[in-house]
Amino acid sequence: MSDPIDTKQTPSPKTGYSLRARLIIGVMLITGISIIILTYFNFQRRRESTNFITALVNQEVKAQSESLLLQTVMLTSNDANQFFEAVSNDVHIVTNYLTTLFSQQNALNTATYWDAQEELTRLSENQWGNSVTDPGSVLAPSSFELNNESATDINTAILLDLIAPQTLDASPNLKSLYFVNSDGVVNYYPNIDLANIVGDFDARERPYYKAVIPELNPDKEPFWTVPYFDAADGNLVETNSMPIYDADGNFKGVIAADVNISTVTDIVNEIQVGETGYAFLIDSGGRFIVLPENALSDMGLGVEALPKGGIAQRTVFDTEADIRAIASQMLSGETGLSTFNRDGEEHYLAYAPIETTGYSLGVVVPVNEMLQLYLTVQENVLAEENSAFQTTIILFFILLMAALLFAYVMGRVLTNPLKQLTEAAQKVAEGEFNVQIDTSAGGEVGTLAVAFSEMTQQIQDLIGNLEKRVTERTRALEASMEVSRSVSTILDQQQLLSEVVEQVRAAFNYYHVHIYVVDKTTNDLVMAGGTGEAGQALLGGGHKIAHGKGLVGRAAETKSTVLVSDVKEAAGWLPNPVLPDTKAEIAVPIMTGKQVIGVLDVQQNEAGGLTEVDAQLLELVANQVAIALRNARLYEEAQTQAKHEAIVNSIGQKLQTAANIESVLQIAAQELGRALNSRKAVVQLDKPEPDENGRRDTLTA
Numbered sequence: 001m002s003d004p005i006d007t008k009q010t011p012s013p014k015t016g017y018s019l020r021a022r023l024i025i026g027v028m029l030i031t032g033i034s035i036i037i038l039t040y041f042n043f044q045r046r047r048e049s050t051n052f053i054t055a056l057v058n059q060e061v062k063a064q065s066e067s068l069l070l071q072t073v074m075l076t077s078n079d080a081n082q083f084f085e086a087v088s089n090d091v092h093i094v095t096n097y098l099t100t101l102f103s104q105q106n107a108l109n110t111a112t113y114w115d116a117q118e119e120l121t122r123l124s125e126n127q128w129g130n131s132v133t134d135p136g137s138v139l140a141p142s143s144f145e146l147n148n149e150s151a152t153d154i155n156t157a158i159l160l161d162l163i164a165p166q167t168l169d170a171s172p173n174l175k176s177l178y179f180v181n182s183d184g185v186v187n188y189y190p191n192i193d194l195a196n197i198v199g200d201f202d203a204r205e206r207p208y209y210k211a212v213i214p215e216l217n218p219d220k221e222p223f224w225t226v227p228y229f230d231a232a233d234g235n236l237v238e239t240n241s242m243p244i245y246d247a248d249g250n251f252k253g254v255i256a257a258d259v260n261i262s263t264v265t266d267i268v269n270e271i272q273v274g275e276t277g278y279a280f281l282i283d284s285g286g287r288f289i290v291l292p293e294n295a296l297s298d299m300g301l302g303v304e305a306l307p308k309g310g311i312a313q314r315t316v317f318d319t320e321a322d323i324r325a326i327a328s329q330m331l332s333g334e335t336g337l338s339t340f341n342r343d344g345e346e347h348y349l350a351y352a353p354i355e356t357t358g359y360s361l362g363v364v365v366p367v368n369e370m371l372q373l374y375l376t377v378q379e380n381v382l383a384e385e386n387s388a389f390q391t392t393i394i395l396f397f398i399l400l401m402a403a404l405l406f407a408y409v410m411g412r413v414l415t416n417p418l419k420q421l422t423e424a425a426q427k428v429a430e431g432e433f434n435v436q437i438d439t440s441a442g443g444e445v446g447t448l449a450v451a452f453s454e455m456t457q458q459i460q461d462l463i464g465n466l467e468k469r470v471t472e473r474t475r476a477l478e479a480s481m482e483v484s485r486s487v488s489t490i491l492d493q494q495q496l497l498s499e500v501v502e503q504v505r506a507a508f509n510y511y512h513v514h515i516y517v518v519d520k521t522t523n524d525l526v527m528a529g530g531t532g533e534a535g536q537a538l539l540g541g542g543h544k545i546a547h548g549k550g551l552v553g554r555a556a557e558t559k560s561t562v563l564v565s566d567v568k569e570a571a572g573w574l575p576n577p578v579l580p581d582t583k584a585e586i587a588v589p590i591m592t593g594k595q596v597i598g599v600l601d602v603q604q605n606e607a608g609g610l611t612e613v614d615a616q617l618l619e620l621v622a623n624q625v626a627i628a629l630r631n632a633r634l635y636e637e638a639q640t641q642a643k644h645e646a647i648v649n650s651i652g653q654k655l656q657t658a659a660n661i662e663s664v665l666q667i668a669a670q671e672l673g674r675a676l677n678s679r680k681a682v683v684q685l686d687k688p689e690p691d692e693n694g695r696r697d698t699l700t701a
Helices: 019-040 044-103 148-162 164-170 194-198 261-269 293-299 321-331 372-429 443-487 493-508 532-540 550-558 612-655 661-676
Strands: 137-140 176-181 186-189 236-245 251-260 278-282 288-290 336-342 345-354 359-366 512-518 525-530 562-564 584-592 595-604 684-686 698-700
Touching: 044 148, 044 164, 044 176, 044 236, 044 251, 044 261, 044 336, 044 345, 044 359, 137 148, 137 194, 148 164, 148 176, 148 186, 164 176, 164 186, 236 261, 251 261, 261 278, 261 288, 278 293, 278 321, 293 336, 321 336, 321 345, 321 359, 372 443, 493 512, 493 525, 493 595, 493 612, 512 532, 512 550, 525 532, 525 550, 525 595, 550 562, 550 584, 550 595, 562 612, 584 612, 595 612, 612 661
Parallel strands: none
Antiparallel strands: 137 186, 176 186, 176 251, 236 251, 278 288, 278 359, 336 345, 345 359, 512 525, 512 595, 562 584, 584 595, 684 698
């Protein structure tokens, strides 16, 4: 009996204003009122005026800031230059004094003031030293030979006692003043008992001496060292040295003055520009003499680059590319102002040379810190704009409250149907599909309600179909497993095949099931089991299919399952007269490894009655049948082997009881005939050698 036809008509939504139209009307009302109010308080022209004024202020402040920064770095470099010039002037004065002494050396009787041959003594390391009560220390290395000539040079240089102490007292920037003659003898001021402090020491190996010897300094220029540790007290110093020549141009030695590096660093570190500005100092080789820690990120350096005790660890060539480009101008002795960018913030870098030493001073400060006046003006403008903005915000909130009141009223009208739909959707989500929905609303809401009602009905139908399919799939899987269990214990091949087809047909309610096995001689597929009268008729007639023919042959040839949902549309399908109602067919190869040993064929009497699910289940069954067939064949082979071995053993035992050759032959013929089930068995022996008549004796049993 067919199901009754549902004649209930789906209600159609009423016409009316759409939800979109209602929302557009509401938004237009709110937006229109907002535009009218905000337009009234438009201050665009005022903003343009203030922007123009602040731009002019910014331009002027920027020019003044750059000029101020350049003046700062130039004044500081000038102060540093004056400091170094003061030291150089002191050294130059002493140089002129010594030059005069050595030029008039022959006219002076210096031994009456101090005689090196009497005052110098050998010390613990064979170096020469003088008394600590003298104004200055005298040190001669162990390689020095004290004789009249060398003593004369020392006696001349000792006259520094008359000028060196006063020079040190008048110049607080000087740490020490000393003269190193060409024999390595040092006259050092003040007297710190230098010979006992430094031991056997040859000052001619120090950079301040080597740099001004005639071979390296033919122009007799002064020289400034990079910071180094003083051999006298271990402190970090810089040295200014100049060569000494007599009136004949003979090189007599080097006059040098030390200044503490802290004096130089203090000059640089005292520079204060902006809140975070800093200064740094590089020598003529680009080595950092002064580098504050807050400069590392701008330079792209790590903490390991900081000067340790004043000794440079990195050069300006290790910095970021934009800094290196500016540094090339600094090392050229130029004065200027450049900018670079770090982490999105623009920085000034002003630089000026310290000409006396060849150093260059750099000052870095963020641009914004230099433009503080402009920023103040800008802050005032922003404050006024913020005040106007606050007024606008107050008016906006008043407008917003009015809009909220309007939206509340409109929401009551618009959202009640949507609220009902939301509640219905929540019930559906909880599994309650028999939800009654009011579909009387007009517009899109009514259309949505109708669509929702139809959707719940479709979901209900879909869930019912899914549950049915899951139940059928579960039952089919259970049936497949039952078939596999049934055939796994059967060792007789014919019984196995008969049981498989019956089990498969009964489990899945198929129209017909049969199995083919491969004939190893002809490679044909010979039917070995079938269901019903049709199966018996096909078995009795020796039904077989050539390899590659029909669906069964194709499955064996391609080694893959062949599924035909409608045999009328299948090319190459072979109809069978004893199975006239076949409408769909599945052929599944039965394989052991990569070898096809048979085909499981299933036919259904309904078009579309076989699906991929059936194919997958039958493939599982075919795999189990392959295993069972292999086990059955192995069992038959084992049985046959055992039977043959038993016959051989029985014949062997009987042959052992024979008394002569005739008995052996007789027993062998009888037992072989019985074992082979033959009517007659003959054993014939021919005599190897013929008699004199050419005949051979024959013994027959």
